[in-house]
Amino acid sequence: MTTPDTPMQVSPLRDASTVVLIRDGDGGLEVFLQHRVKQMAFAGGMTVFPGGGVDDRDRDAEIRWIGPDAAWWGERLSTDVETARALVAAAVRETFEECGVLLAGDAGAVVPDPSVYAAQRERLVAKELSFARFLSEVGLALRADLLAPMAHWITPRFEPRRYDTRFFLAALPAGQTADGATTEAAETGWQTAAEALDDWETGRRFLLPPTWTQLRDLARFDTVAEAVAAPRTVVPIEPSVADGRGILGIGFDGAESYLAALRDGRLDRLEER
Template sequence: MSVDPAAQPVEPRPAATVLLVRDEPTGGDLQVFLQRRVTGMAFAGGMTVFPGGGVSSGDTPDPARWRGPEPSQFGTRFAQPADLAAALVTAAVRETFEECGVLLAAPAGSEPGPMSGAAGWRDELVSRRATLPELLAEHDLELRADLLVPWARWITPPRNPKRYDTAFLVARVPDGQVADDATTEAVEARWWTPAEALAGYDGGDLKLMPPTLRTLQELDRHDTAAEVLAAAASRDIEPITPEVRREGRVVTITLPGDPDWIYEEATR
């Protein structure tokens, strides 16, 4: 698809992505949950991605049901207004629940864990019969913002016809909860070590977008979920807008400030 270079860039849509991590139950190696999206999807079809998606109109949290750092603290990390930061965190919790069944919420004074009825709540969200704040209020739950730690912010290049301004956050899967593949948006969803996913990409078995590739390379520097969370808390987050160069059928993508990092793909 050709893009008119003189056209005004599309305004990026706010979005949130969650790096859901755990220590492998038997070996202890760091793992991250990844989904291979359905090939025919309009965005990132066939790509292997972290759970996530765009902010929706219903992602406005109830401050009385928010537990953890104030939205302004997330806003400071992401260089975003507090109200948008609150919506990004809410979207992160909602998308994680919709796409892999992990709910980062709990009754007041309790830790997240298995909850009877959660499968039905998930169906209500997916079918848009309820918003996440409505479900939290109905079942007397708190959104656990304290379980999410900012990791990065990626902005789609200006020439793309579909653009996102995406907050990447990291969370450890709560004890007793199981991330699953019960989503119509993916044909495969499971836990990988970062090294396994990177080997799959190098071997051509996995297709990764630049933000996913870069993030997996960063995660591969850590051995445990605790190390990832500790690293996330101390990261300096600068918005990353990849730089794109096209030569014939080859698209080359680089990152500002890191000339040694190169991503190439052939287009039709």
């Protein structure tokens, strides 16, 4: 039986990557969002950016690569070279798997139409093919220069599934289209950051603190160029937790504004999701 003196069991962390995909739209800067199916074990029913956990095969040192090397990324992401390589590879792989956008090509160009690799995409999702093997087979290289470090969030200790997640910013490559062809999302689409935040404030959609925070960051900018050029220092953020209060006891910079949207009955709708 659990007592007040029983130490909380903290789940181990898993490395993960999330990509904040942006484009210039008619109404200003837009971001690609997924509304996850309720049945998902982590963040079910939430609105999120594409991303997921690092696969062991993402650590392949032979992966074809263009742009800042793994040592450069390790410095920006405060981790070792091997983990940095895996995080960047996972970011590009997950973006391709979840929305069909492929940040790969050669030194002079990006893949104009990733849909030609639909069969390989299915094999990647099924874990029948490693990302390094895919790139080698089709003669492409990962374009690390199309990513920018954005943030680093660690899942609070009270969650049964915990991730050590790096967020990357990336512009949608010219000619490519982000789709909703993933079983993890019930709905996908583009919104301005202001629209997505309004959906949160009114209870139409639900955002975890890292997603909410990155949207607030993007709401400062009018164009992709401005957002990508903005200087950012990536530091790890692990929200504090007040015992026995669940998400209402979460603490981080800006938590009061975030939690304000959960009051007045909105928390019940959050728990339903």
